[in-house]
Amino acid sequence: MAEWIMRQLPALIILVPFTAAPLAYLLGTRFGRPVGFISALLSQPLAVLLAITVMREGTLRYEVGGWGGPLGIDLVADGLTATMVLVTTVVGLFVTIYALGYFGDRERYRFFWPLWLFLWGSLLALFFSGDIFNLYVCLELVSMSAVALVGLTLRREALVAAMRYMLAAILGSLFYLFGVALIYGAFGSVDMQTLREIVRADTTAQAALALMTVGLVLKTALFPLHFWLPPAHSNAPSPVSAVLSALVVKGSFYILVRLWVDVAQPMAFPGVSTVLGILGATAIIWGSLQAFRQERLKMLVAYSTVAQIGYLFLMFPLVTGGGQAATDAWMGGIFHAVSHALAKSAMFLAAGLVLARFGHDRIDGLAGLSRRAPMTAMAFGLAGVTMMGLPPSGGFVAKWLLIRASIEAGQWWWAVIVVTGGLLAAAYVFRVVGPFFSREPEGIDDLDLDPGRSPWAMEGATLALAIGALLLGVLGQPLLDLIMVSAPALVAGVTP
Amino acid sequence: MGKVTPRSPRAIRIAALAICGGVGAFLARAVLAIPETEPGLAPLVAANLEASGVKNAVTAVLLNFRGYDTLLEIAVLMLATIGVLSLSVTQSGTWDPIAVRADPVLSALTRFLAPIMILVSGYLLWAGEHAPGGAFQAGSVLGAAGVLLALSGYARPAWLSRFALRAAISVGFIVFLAVAIGEMIAGGLLLEYPADLAKTLMLLVETWLTVSIGAILVSLFIASASPAEELRMRSGGDR
């Protein structure tokens, strides 16, 4: 039995939410919630098992259908995949616990569970996929479930935000698919392992990479193609916002990294990596400034996501040169994705708690929150520490690695951006958190809009995620080791 | 109700034209550079065709070699249906089929056409083994038959309860999953068909896929078909 699980591990991890989703739909509201909870619980040990196995044995390869690439589709788990699967499962579990309380058993939100389980499964399928066309289908699955979840409340702002998101997502997928078509035309395969060996820089291939990059950049909301993100992430129900900022944007980013650093690496041109870095830097500055100006808490957190995504793109110019800088940039970028996932989900869940109990999320009206809702305020504050990149948080480790990489690569200007970004983040975090703790509560009447909700589980889940982001800074070494397992040649310090 | 302007302001149109022109030139250069000698995966597919259990290469790719893509595709269809249903939720939390004024000519034509369409769907499903055809094609025709019935004013029959419709929508995906997992339990990998059973299993999967795709297409149509005014009146202040 144990060997069977080990042999089938990648398929099992993907199948758990994908089996739960139709069951949740078919069996209706009463069974949707327990099905979702059980699925979340089952996923945990499987993801941990995957991480341990990958650490011990290196890359896992699973040939779906028994054919093996390039004829069939492979599921591949190296260190990067195992990391992303782990973070997806952990965030997913806490968001599930939160959602059980947040949505309750109300009929009108009954579609949350099948949609959420489909989103979960699609993300996992995406991270495991070793086939670029399969990635297209996974991208569509992820986008469609995310859009449906954004519009769940049927409020008009949410619907309009969902429409904008849907149009942007479809366009991004189309650009990506065009690139896949060109790659197949040029090289005759869509399997990543095959492509790794035969890819070379010719006209069609470079055009394909450019197209795929544009599509994925749109889906990852990199400045200036970020326009759809703030309304979508702020108007979605809070557990959905958490997953969108923490995981969904990381999905398309993951594919970008796979293409640029791993599979299509010989085709990567340094000029474009620098452009990506510049756009990332602009995102950091601009996103933070916009966050500071917001009046509503959820919009502030959404713009903070726009800024934090910028850090991820600093990875690209620092990786192209190889060497120690590349290794540090790789570790820093991925670690940032993970710690941001934990911290940002905590922030959105906290904002949701504020909305649920006090009926609004106007920043000016939240003075003294620490007295009315201490756990929520603390969770938000701890998450903010990671955003700012203060030690000993996970955010600090990530930023420090990026700074080290930029100095080693001789591109010290990125380090300046990282530090500036931290200061700007401090500005918008303190704008919110300062009044939480310093002033007397005014204008916060505990309306307790929904007495049926039990806040303890929800607050616990929120706090757990925030503390997790902090713990990453202290206990992060195993994660860094995992990230480096079977890392692409460029960043592993191995001459290809 | 406001009427939307037909096109964006001139500045945006000029910028869009410039962008599209640039992208177009870029794409033209890229597609013209596609080599004509690259055979792709056709030889590999041809070599393994016999082992796949069907004679039509596209069906073999869809259901066997790259069956995982097809599994995810069905998930996409189901997802879209759930999404559309969630958008049609009215105050009572349900949706009702459209009530269309019955047109006698249309009804007569439908009475004639619908059974034929079901037969055609069955044929397409069977034909997929050795010719173009298969679950998606058959499911589309079935869905079209359902839409035709709905448009002709035939009310939802009593036996087609909400649960029955939900079951019809889910059954294709569930059967596909069951077969895939069954193969795992029987000692193979996900979706690894045992050579002697491949044809039978694929037909089984395709049959239920056809049912589901038909049900999905009909649901997609019916759930969105309520006139907008009616939706607004029914949903009222539901926030």
Place this chain on the structure above:
Amino acid sequence: MSQTDLYTLAGAALFIIGLYGLMTRPHLLHKVLALNISSAGVFFVLVGIARRVPGTTPDPLPHAMVLTGIVVTVSSTAFALALAKRIYSETGIAALDASDVDAEENAGG
């Protein structure tokens, strides 16, 4: 110009026509249709690639990719249309911004 080139160029042309429509037409229905046209363009490119080696039977893999793509496109179009419909019924305007309403048209009404 080979047959493949004809198809792929037509596909590229459709792709950018759809892109132009998406950018310049405020009406939601037009945007959704524009994306459909772009999808058709990508499918053309794939179909052209299937035939690129002259004299042999077409490559089945791009055909399978097009079939999958069509299903995905139908699903997302259906969902986008339902979303547009719901927006129209909630706001009375079938556009993303309220500012896209034709003022002249409404002044008389």
